[in-house]
Amino acid sequence: MEFGNFIRLLLRHKYILIAVPVLAVIITYFLVRNQPDVYSSQGQIATGIVDQTQQVLNSQDVQESKISQEFSNLIQMMRSKRILDQVSYRLMIHDLTSERPFKKPSKLLNEIGDNARRHALQVYTDMYKKRGTLSLFNPDQNGLNKLLESMGYDDKSLLKTLLIYRAENSDFINVQYDAGNPEEAAFVVNTLCKEFISYYTSIVKENQHRAVTFLGRLLQEKQDSLNSKTRQLQQYKINNRVLSLAEQAKTLYGQLSEYENQREEALKDAVTTGAAINRIDDQFDPRDRQYRESSMTRLNVQITELDQQLKAANDAYIESGFDEAYKEKADSLQRVYARKIQQSSDKYILNPLTTKQNLVQSKTDLQTQNTIAKASVGTIDRELSRLNSRFDQLVPHEAVIGSFEKDIEVAQQEYLALLSKYNQVSMEANFDVQLRQVVTAMPGLAQPSKKMLLVIIGGVVSFVFCVIVLFVIFFLDNTVKTSKELANRTKIPVLGHLNLLNNSVIDFKRIWDTNEGNEKTRQFKNLLRSVRYEIDNELNGEDKVLLVNSLQPGEGKTLLSVSLAYSHAIINQKVLLIDGNFEDSGITDTVKPQLFLEDFLKDKLTVEELNPSTLLNVWGNRGGDISLFEIRSEERVKQKFAELRKHFDIIIIESSALNTLNRSKEWVTVADKVVAVFESGQNITETIKPNINYLKSIRPKFIGWVLNKVEGENATKKRKRT
Template sequence: MINIPDFLRNVWRNKWLVIFIPFACAVATYFLVKDLPKKYKSSVQLTTGITDRSQEILSGDQLDYFRVSQQFGNIIELMGTKRVLNILSLRLILHDLENPSTAYTQLPEDITKLSQQGLAEVISILKEKQSNNAFITPMDNGKYPLFDWARNMGYDEKSISENLSIYRYGESDFINIDYVSGNPDLSAFAVNTFSKEFIFYYGRVTSNSRRNTSTLLDSILQVKKTIMDEKNAQLRSFKAGSGVLDLTAQSDMLYQQIAEQENRRSQLMGEMQSLRGGIRSIEGKLNSGNFDRGSTIKENNEIIQIGKQLDQANKRYFENNFNPADKRIIDSLQALRTSKISALSRQSPVNTEEVRRGLLKEKSDLEIALARAENSISTINTELGNLRARFGAMMPADAGVQNLERETDLAIKEYTDAMDKYNQAALENSAMLNLAVVESGYPGPPEPSKVVQFTAISWFASLVFILTILLILSLLDHSIKTSDQLATITGKPVIGGVNLIGDSEKDLRVIWDESNLKEDHVFYRDLLRSLRFELNKSLSNGDEKVIGVTSLSEGEGKTFLTSSLAYAFALISKKVLLIGDNYPNLTELISNRQHKENQAFESFLVKKEIKTEDMITVLSKNPDNKSLLEIKDSNSLKAAFEVLKKEFDIIIIDLNSLKSINQVKEWLSFTDKSVAVFEAGREIGARDKEFLNQVDSHEGFLGWIINKVQI
C-alpha cells in the first residue's frame, strides 16, 4: 500500500526532476509542432428521415429510440466500410490523373513519366475497377503499381479513414461528415464526392435488399395461399362425401330429438304403472265379490272422462315440446283420477250387478288405455334406436371434419400472417429512408493551430509519467525512513532518533559547541538531548546503571551514537563508563590532549582496577574474544559489574550487531536496559525477524533508536 506522506516527500526530494522533465518535453513539443502544415476541414450534413413524424403515422406506433439509434449506427458503420472508402479513393485518384494541372496532391514521379498511352491505360484500369466496385489491393502492383501510387498520394483506405470523420450530433436526424486535409479544395471535393457516392450506393443496396425481401415474401404468400385453398377444398369434399353440410347443427338436432323421446318414454312408463295398478284393483274387487256401496254409473263416467282428458293433456305435452305447465296439468289429472277410483272402490253399490258391470266397463277402458300406452312405448323405442344409430354414424365424420377444420384454420392463419408481413414490407418500402444532402461542403479557412494544445498535452503527459515512475518506485521501496514505519514493522516503540552527520563532521566538541548554529548540528544536539532524557528516565531505579546499545546490522552508526550518548550524559555531570571498541577521537576530546590508549576491559576483569578519567572513562573490549563467558564465569562478571556500578553513574556498552547474536545475548545478561539502533533507509528482511525476536525477549529492552535520518 502506498504511503502518501513518503510519496510526497519523495516527490519533494526529486522536485527539480519533476519540474524540469515536463518543462523540457513541453518546449520540445512546441518547437516540433509550431511549423506543422495547416489543415483545412470541410463538412457535409446529411438528413436521413429516420426520426420523421411520418414514420410514426405509417407504423402506427411510437418511435422506438433503440431501433432509431441502431439504424443510425448501421448507416454510420456502412459509411466507414472498406467498399465505400474504396469508391472515394478511386474518384480522387481519377480526378488527379485526368486533371494533372489541378491535381490536389503531387503526382508520384512514376506517373509523371508515363506516356499518354500509358496514362490512358492506367485511367482505363481504374475506371473498370470503379464500374465493378473493385478494391485496390497490393495484388494490383503489377505493370503499374496502383496500390503504391494510391498510398503515396494519400488516397489509400487508411489515409482516407484517418482524415474522414462521420458522426451524429446528439439526438438529431442529421449525420455530419468531415474531411481534413492540407488542401481546402481537396477537403471540399472529398466530402461532397463521398456523400453523393454513398447516397447512391446506399440507395442501390437498400433497393436490392427490399426487392429481394418483397420477392421472398411474395413467394411465401403464394405458397401459403395454395395450401389454404387445398385445405378448404378438402374440407368441402369431405362434408359433401359424408352427407352433412353442417355437422354440428345436425348432431345437436339429433341429440335434442333423442332427449325428447327419452322424456316421452319416461312419461308413458309412469302412466302404464298407474293403469296396471287400477286394473289390479278392479280385478281384486271382481274376484272377491266385495263391491263398495254408493258406486254409481255417474262416478264411473267421470273416471272415464278424466281418462280422456288425460290422453288429450299427454298429446298437448308432446306437441308443446314438453312444456312444464302441461306436465303439471297431467299430474293433477292423474291425481284426480286416482282419488275418484279410490273413492269409488270404498262405496257399496246399491245394485251389485250394476256395480259389477260398471267395474267391468272401467277395467275394459283401463286395459284399452294400457294397450295404447304399450304400443306408444314400442314406437318410441324404435324411434330411439333409429336416432341413436344416426348419431353414432355421425361420430367418425365429426372427427374427420374437426381435423380438417383445424388444418384449414392453421392454413388460414399462416396465410394471414404472411399477408401482414408482405403488407408491412410494402408499407416500409413506400416509406423507405431517403438520404439527402442538407448542406454541402465548401473550401474554408485553415483550422486553428493546436500548438498550445499539443504543448499542454506533452507537459501533462510527461508530468504524469514522471509521477507514475516515482509512485512505482515508492511502491517498490520497502526501506524504513520514519520512526512510525520502524515501530509498525518491529512492534516495539521508537524512543528517539538522530539525524545524519557527515563523516567529515563527526567531531563531538564541534557538534556540542553552542556557538555552532549549523542546522544539522543544532538538530543533532536537540535530538540527542531528547534521547538522553528518555534513557535517564528509564534508569529511575538507583541500582540500574548499565545500558547496552546494539544494532540490527553493521555500519548503522551505532558506535558514533554510543559515544555521543556518553558525551551527552557527561554534560549533565554524570560519571560515564563507555565499554566498546577503540574511541581514539573521543578520548582525545575528553582528555584534551593528544591520542591516548584506552584501558582494556579484559585487564579490568583480571585486576579489578580502573583509572577513572575526568567525566568519561573508556574501556575497550578485544574484538578477538568471541565469548564473554569464556573470559570469566558469570558470577565473576556480575561482581565486576557491581564494582563498576559503585564507581560510575552510568555505564554504556557498545555491543556487537545482532548478527553476532551469541555475543549480544551474553552482554545483555549483564545489562539493566538495552536499546537497538536502526539506520534510516534500510530494509528489514524476512531473515531479520529472528534477530528482532531475540532482542525483544530481553526484559530490559526499551525500544529502537532510528539513526541517520535525512532532515
C-alpha cells in the same frame, strides 16, 4: 502513509517539477509551430427512421432503443472499411488525374513511374466500380495499399479526423471531416455520403428482392396446401354422403326429442286407462257379466275385429312418420268402432241392467285407448332406436371432419399472415430508400489554432506525470524515515533521533566547547542532549553499563557511542568507552587508545590504570575472530565489570551488530541496559524481523531505539518520545 510526507517529497523535488514541464512546453512548441491549418467540412443525411412525414407503410411507434440501434448500425456501416475504401479510391483517382491534387505527392508516389501511375489508376478505378477491397496477400494490391497509406488516404487515416454522429434525438446523421485542404474536407464528406447512400440502397433493394421472391414461393406453397386440405374434406363428404353434418345432427336431434315426448304421452295414457279399467271391473257382479256376455256375443265379435283393424291402422300411421293418409284411415275405423259400440248399447237399452251397460261401454272405450297407447309405445321405441343408430353413425364423421376443418383453419391463417407480409414487402420494394443527403458539404474555414492549447496540455501532462511518478515512488516506499514510523512499525519506544552530518571527521571538543559550527552541527548537539536525557532516565543508580548495538553494521553505533561518552563527560561524569566490536573495531581505529579490553579481562591492568583521573576514558580491543566469553568465562567477565562499576559513573560499550548472532548477545548478558541504533531510510525486511523480536524479548533491559542519519525536515521536527 501521511499526506504531509508526500508534500515534503514534492518540495524536495520542486526543481524537477519545474524543469520537466518547462522542457515539455518548449519541446511541444517546436513540434507544433509548423503544423498546417485545419479545415472542417460538414454534411448531413436524413434517415427517415423517426421522421413521420416519410412513414407510409409502417405507422407504428418504435421504441427509442430500437431507433438507437438502427442509427448505430447506419453509423458503423458508414465507418466500415468497404465504404471508406470507396472514398480512398476516389481521392487517389482525383489526385492522379487532377491538375490540382488535394495533397502533395508522397515520397512513394514520386518514386513510381508513369506506367505504374497508369496501372494504379486503372486498379483503383476497377476497385471503385466493383466496390472491391485491396488484398494484402496480392503483392501488387499490397503495394497499392501502401501507396494509399503514404498519401494518408487509407481507411485508418481517414478515421482519425472523421466524425459521424446522430444529431441529438433527431432524424439526421452529421458527417464531419477535418483536413489540411478545405476542398479535400468537402470532397471526403460528400463522397462518403454518396457512396454510403448508394451502397445502402443497393443492399436494401437486393434484400427486398430476395424477400419478395422467397415469400412468393412460400405463399404459393401455403396456397397449394390449403387447396389440398379443402379438396380432401370435400371428397370425404362425398364418399360418406355427408351434406351438412351440423344440419343433419340438428334434424335428428329434433326428431329424437319429438318421439321422446310422444313416448312419454303414450306411457302416461296406458297407465291411466289401465287404472280406470281396474276400477270398472271392481263394480261388475258375476251374474251381470254372464248376462252381458250371452247377449253380446255376435256384436262383440265385430267389435273385436274392428279393434284389431284400428290397432293396425295406428301402427301404420306411426311408422309412416305420422302421414295424414294413414291418419284418415285410422279416424274412419275409429268412427265405425264407435257406432258398433253404440249399437251394442242400444240393443239392450231396455235391460234393467242399463247402468252397468254404461260401465261396460266405458270399459270398452278405455280398453281401446289402453291398447292404442301400448301399441304406440312399441312403435315409438323402434323409431327411437332407428334414429339413435343414425345419430351414432354421425359421430365418427364429426371427428374426421373436425380434424379436416381445423387443419384448413390453421392453413388459412398461415396463408393470410404470409399474404399480408408478402403484400407489405412487395409495397416496400416499390418505394425508394428513405436515405438522402439534405446538406451538401462545402469548403470550410480554417479552424481555430490548437497550438497554444497543445503547448499548455504538454506542460500540464508532464507536470501531472511527474507528480504521479513521485506518488508511486512515495506509495511503494516502505523505508523508515521518522521516529514515529519506527515506533509504529516495531512497536518499540524510540528514545530520539540524530540528524545526518556530512562531515567526514567530527570534532566533538569543538562542538561542545564552542558555539561555532553550521546549523546541522548545532542541531546534532541539541538532539544528542535529548537522547542523553532519555537514556539517563532509563538508567538508575545501579545500572551503569550501557550497551550500544544495531541490527546491521554501518548504522552508526560508533558515532552514537562516542557522542554519548563525550556528552556525559561534559556534565562531569566519569565515563568509560569500551570498543566491544571485535570484528569492526571502529572506536579503536579512530581513537587509538592505550588500554585494551583483553588486558583488563586477563588481569594485566594496574589499580592506577583502572582508576584514572580523566573524565573520558577509552578502551580498545585487539580484534580478531573472537567473542567476549572466549576471552574469559561469563562468570569472570561479570565479576570484572562489577569491579568497573566502582570506578566509573557510566560504562558505554559498542558491540557488533545483531546479525553476528551470539557475539552481540554475549554483551547483552553483561550490560544493564541496551540501546539499538536504527539507520533512517532503511526498510524492515524479513531478515531483520527476528532480531527485532529478540530485542522485544529482552525488555525492559532493552530501553529503545535511536534513529540515526535522519535527513531534511524529518530531523528538524520536535522530538517526541514514542
